[in-house]
Amino acid sequence: MGVAGCGKSSLAALVAQTQGLSLIEGDDFHSADSRAKMSQGIALTDADREGWLSRLGEELRQHADGAVLSCSALKRQYRERLRAAAPGLRFVFLEIDREQAQQRVTARAPQHFFSTRLVDSQFATLESPLGEERVLRLDATAPLARLQAEVDAWLKQGETA
Numbered sequence: 768m769g770v771a772g773c774g775k776s777s778l779a780a781l782v783a784q785t786q787g788l789s790l791i792e793g794d795d796f797h798s799a800d801s802r803a804k805m806s807q808g809i810a811l812t813d814a815d816r817e818g819w820l821s822r823l824g825e826e827l828r829q830h831a832d833g834a835v836l837s838c839s840a841l842k843r844q845y846r847e848r849l850r851a852a853a854p855g856l857r858f859v860f861l862e863i864d865r866e867q868a869q870q871r872v873t874a875r876a877p878q879h880f881f882s883t884r885l886v887d888s889q890f891a892t893l894e895s896p897l898g899e900e901r902v903l904r905l906d907a908t909a910p911l912a913r914l915q916a917e918v919d920a921w922l923k924q925g926e927t928a
């Protein structure tokens with residue numbers, strides 16, 4: 768989880784591969800309207816995210832043996848929705864500052880639907896998950912291989928907040 772550009776999709780793919788788990792790419796479950804909004808620089812609302820979170824919860828339920836989900840999960844209420852679908856769900860919080868996120872989103876813009884104008888709204892919406900159960904905070908600017916190793920170690924050792 769984390770704001771656009773923090774590295775969710777990149778890290779989730781690596782972790783799924785090394786753990787031998789299915790990958791659920793959250794972006795693939797947005798409605799066409801939501802994708803159009805985001806590409807036009809219009810931030811999603813709770814109502815826009817409602818159906819998306821339901822679909823992601825359904826995906827989690829269908830992968831009861833485990834899966835890796837990349838999902839912004841910016842607000843606590845969104846995370847609670849996902850936890851309700853998958854009790855014991857763990858969250859890796861990729862923390863990044865606004866400047867770095869903006870740089871990454873701008874660099875990938877030619878190949879990605881997400882508007883560079885939405886980074887500020889991602890930070891305005893973000894409610895930090897620190898203090899919630901089963902959350903690992905990582906520095907999103909560390910090399911991907913190191914992040915993946917940290918997640919693997921965390922999964923192996925059990926819960927560490």
Ligand SMILES: Nc1ncnc2c1ncn2[C@@H]1O[C@H](COP(=O)(O)OP(=O)(O)O)[C@@H](O)[C@H]1O
Binds near residue numbers: 911
């Ligand atoms: N740990 C990292 N170090 C450097 N660049 C990264 C890292 N993680 C992701 N990136 C790059 O940042 C951009 C955004 O990553 P992405 O995985 O699409 O983030 P998100 O899914 O959170 O929006 C991509 O160009 C990706 O290659």
Ligand SMILES: O=C(O)[C@H](O)[C@@H](O)[C@H](O)[C@H](O)COP(=O)(O)O
Binds near residue numbers: 773775776838881
């Ligand atoms: O909740 C939201 O506002 C959206 O989920 C938003 O965060 C978006 O889907 C991604 O962040 C863009 O795509 P990336 O996941 O690649 O950033």
